[in-house]
Amino acid sequence: MNLSETFRIAISSLLINRMRSALTTLGIVIGVGAVIGLVSLGRGVEAFIAAEFQTLGSNILEISSSQPNSPTRSRIAPLTTIEAADLANPFTAPDIRQIAATYESSGIITAGSERTQAAITGVTANYAEVRSWPVMLGTFITPADVEDTQRVAVIGLDVVETLFGSREANPVGQSIQVNDRSFTVIGVMSERGGSFGISEDGAVIVPITTAQTRLDNARARDGGYLLTRMYVEVIDEEAVEDARQDIETYLNQAHGIIFDDEQDYTISSASDILSIVNQISSLLTVFLVMIASISLLVGGIGVMNIMLVSVTERTREIGLRKAVGARQGDILAQFLMESIMLSFIGGILGIALGWVVSVLVTAFVADLTVTVSPDAVILATGISTLVGVFFGYYPARRAASMKPIDALRFE
Amino acid sequence: MSQQQRSGRPSSDRLSPSRKKAVIDIRNITKTYKMGTFDLKVLKGVTLKIYPGEFLSIMGPSGSGKSTLMNILGALDTPTSGKYLLDGEDVSQLSEDQLARIRNKKIGFVFQSFNLLKRTEAIRQVELPLIYSTNVRNRSRLAKRALESVGLGQRLDHLPSELSGGQQQRVAIARALVTSPSVVLADEPTGNLDSRSGTEVMQIFQRLNEQQGITTVFVTHDPWIARHTQRVIMLRDGKIIADERVKEPLIAGEVERPSDAEELQGIFEETYYGGDESEYT
Numbered sequence: 047m048n049l050s051e052t053f054r055i056a057i058s059s060l061l062i063n064r065m066r067s068a069l070t071t072l073g074i075v076i077g078v079g080a081v082i083g084l085v086s087l088g089r090g091v092e093a094f095i096a097a098e099f100q101t102l103g104s105n106i107l108e109i110s111s112s113q114p115n116s117p118t119r120s121r122i123a124p125l126t127t128i129e130a131a132d133l134a135n136p137f138t139a140p141d142i143r144q145i146a147a148t149y150e151s152s153g154i155i156t157a158g159s160e161r162t163q164a165a166i167t168g169v170t171a172n173y174a175e176v177r178s179w180p181v182m183l184g185t186f187i188t189p190a191d192v193e194d195t196q197r198v199a200v201i202g203l204d205v206v207e208t209l210f211g212s213r214e215a216n217p218v219g220q221s222i223q224v225n226d227r228s229f230t231v232i233g234v235m236s237e238r239g240g241s242f243g244i245s246e247d248g249a250v251i252v253p254i255t256t257a258q259t260r261l262d263n264a265r266a267r268d269g270g271y272l273l274t275r276m277y278v279e280v281i282d283e284e285a286v287e288d289a290r291q292d293i294e295t296y297l298n299q300a301h302g303i304i305f306d307d308e309q310d311y312t313i314s315s316a317s318d319i320l321s322i323v324n325q326i327s328s329l330l331t332v333f334l335v336m337i338a339s340i341s342l343l344v345g346g347i348g349v350m351n352i353m354l355v356s357v358t359e360r361t362r363e364i365g366l367r368k369a370v371g372a373r374q375g376d377i378l379a380q381f382l383m384e385s386i387m388l389s390f391i392g393g394i395l396g397i398a399l400g401w402v403v404s405v406l407v408t409a410f411v412a413d414l415t416v417t418v419s420p421d422a423v424i425l426a427t428g429i430s431t432l433v434g435v436f437f438g439y440y441p442a443r444r445a446a447s448m449k450p451i452d453a454l455r456f457e
Numbered sequence: 458m459s460q461q462q463r464s465g466r467p468s469s470d471r472l473s474p475s476r477k478k479a480v481i482d483i484r485n486i487t488k489t490y491k492m493g494t495f496d497l498k499v500l501k502g503v504t505l506k507i508y509p510g511e512f513l514s515i516m517g518p519s520g521s522g523k524s525t526l527m528n529i530l531g532a533l534d535t536p537t538s539g540k541y542l543l544d545g546e547d548v549s550q551l552s553e554d555q556l557a558r559i560r561n562k563k564i565g566f567v568f569q570s571f572n573l574l575k576r577t578e579a580i581r582q583v584e585l586p587l588i589y590s591t592n593v594r595n596r597s598r599l600a601k602r603a604l605e606s607v608g609l610g611q612r613l614d615h616l617p618s619e620l621s622g623g624q625q626q627r628v629a630i631a632r633a634l635v636t637s638p639s640v641v642l643a644d645e646p647t648g649n650l651d652s653r654s655g656t657e658v659m660q661i662f663q664r665l666n667e668q669q670g671i672t673t674v675f676v677t678h679d680p681w682i683a684r685h686t687q688r689v690i691m692l693r694d695g696k697i698i699a700d701e702r703v704k705e706p707l708i709a710g711e712v713e714r715p716s717d718a719e720e721l722q723g724i725f726e727e728t729y730y731g732g733d734e735s736e737y738t
């Protein structure tokens with residue numbers, strides 16, 4: 047008996063018990079649908095996170111001060127403009143293209159009768175470029191603004207909304223008060239959003255020198271000014287590790303650090319954060335898929351159960367088939383084909399279900415695009431077929447090994 | 458097509474079976490069922506030769522081992538001891554799959570309870586043995602021809618539920634014939650039928666035997682049915698107690714079944730008729 051014949055027989059016997067076949071398949075549909083849905087959802091979340099971090103730039107290193115891990119050293123030597131200038135020197139770190147530095151504080155912003163508390167970020171003129179964060183209206187801070195400690199500000203959309211009533215308002219040219227000093231708004235940053243609920247759209251961006259000297263007195267001991275953060279742009283992605291080495295070497299020396307655990311700064315890259323987040327999210331995906339697999343297992347047991355019922359119910363049919371010449375292999379193949387088809391069809395419908403789920407999630411959850419990837423489809427099809435083989439084998443074996451005469455006599 | 462070859466054979470050939478090679482040759486067959494602590498000997502040494510073209514019936518009281526013998530002849534079951542040559546091939550010690558091949562190629566079995574597949578068209582029922590045999594083309598043509606030979610050429614697409622009992626049994630006969638087997642074995646094929654359908658089925662068996670020379674073995678407990686065959690074997694307690702030729706086989710449908718049971722007595726030297734009816738099923 048050939049495969050197409052086996053196939054035909056399996057189809058017709060499944061059709062004879064339509065309702066039962068459909069219900070059995072449903073178990074697999076739900077199991078596979080859950081697996082597909084969750085895998086796709088996990089992928090979608092990963093892609094979403096990756097996109098979020100992509101805005102940080104994959105060739106950007108971020109240096110900020112941090113508490114040392116060492117028990118014997120707790121003092122933090124702050125980052126300074128002198129250090130930034132040294133690092134920007136090709137002799138210190140040849141892989142660094144440029145450094146955007148910030149001095150961050152917060153203050154009270156007023157425009158007319160509106161007041162708000164906002165983060166004030168003093169930045170170098172290359173900040174927008176290094177952070178790939180262009181202005182939407184007006185202009186960004188220029189080197190001249192920094193040089194001349196100009197009282198100009200570029201504000202985020204959240205600030206525009208709070209101070210000027212709407213995100214659509216154009217505040218360029220308007221005057222605002224930052225800690226009672228008057229600043230001219232020269233631009234509005236494009237919408238940035240933010241990672242994990244911390245939006246950068248609430249920032250008031252001013253020249254770094256203005257922040258350090260007019261809004262604050264941020265003199266450092268080494269004769270420069272204090273910095274909160276440095277965004278280091280490395281010439282390309284491959285050089286990121288070399289640059290990191292150079293930065294560590296320089297800062298360790300500048301800060302008098304001998305052991306790694308004394309480090310009072312952190313260098314992080316987008317890919318560092320991304321890989322940690324990805325680890326967490328793929329762990330979560332694996333966990334969810336494991337739970338979904340349990341429903342697939344239950345579906346498989348359903349297939350086995352129905353196949354056992356079917357074998358018992360069709361004992362006389364099996365006897366007859368054997369009486370007219372079916373060999374053990376023929377009967378085995380027939381029942382195995384039935385269970386494989388049940389779970390295979392379940393798998394296909396489950397993929398459709400998973401697809402529907404992902405379309406719905408994409409439609410209703412903002413920013414999240416969930417797509418059913420081809421490998422998930424292949425996986426689901428493969429797994430459901432395996433489920434059919436695995437859970438169908440025992441019933442099929444039982445059918446195949448019946449003695450014809452016993453099967454025929456079965457009441 | 459052996460069916461066609463056989464149909465061309467003159468009938469006189471069949472009347473001198475001793476010169477031909479037996480289709481079925483069983484020697485000292487026994488069958489013992491283990492029933493817990495004791496053994497139930499159902500067949501106690503049965504020896505029998507059946508020749509090509511013979512139309513033979515096996516009679517005997519209920520429990521005498523008729524079905525057990527038929528199942529062994531049909532390779533559905535294996536004897537406990539003894540030798541079984543089918544077409545000269547020793548089939549008493551074959552493996553399960555080898556027996557399946559024998560059942561497929563050489564045997565057509567007709568059951569008392571028809572054993573048709575549910576919700577399956579007649580033509581598909583008849584095709585069933587062919588899907589288990591290799592190198593069969595024109596399955597549906599062969600199946601159609603078999604159905605025509607049992608007078609169901611107009612019922613190819615009927616489901617069992619759309620056929621009368623007699624018609625269902627004729628589908629089963631077509632299924633037994635479709636592979637052109639060496640022998641057709643029928644275990645009480647008329648047992649579930651009313652007498653008119655039973656006669657119809659007898660007519661078919663007779664005609665197939667007459668026209669195509671199909672070797673047929675027939676179990677019945679009805680002496681009237683048995684009188685339509687050429688040779689009658691009597692079985693009792695697992696042994697053959699009589700093996701006789703029927704003097705003048707009746708032609709099915711030509712003679713009305715006598716209503717008086719008394720009249721049936723005396724047809725055979727040995728008779729089991731009379732007494733409790735249920736003993737003879």
Ligand SMILES: Nc1ncnc2c1ncn2[C@@H]1O[C@H](COP(=O)(O)OP(=O)(O)O)[C@@H](O)[C@H]1O
Binds near residue numbers: 518520524526
């Ligand atoms: N599988 C079996 N196990 C045990 N005993 C059986 C089995 N098959 C048949 N028998 C016994 O063998 C005897 C003969 O049965 P059977 O061949 O069916 O008789 P018949 O067909 O002549 O009525 C009966 O007593 C029956 O109970």
Ligand SMILES: [Mg+2]
Binds near residue numbers: 523525738
């Ligand atoms: Mg019987």
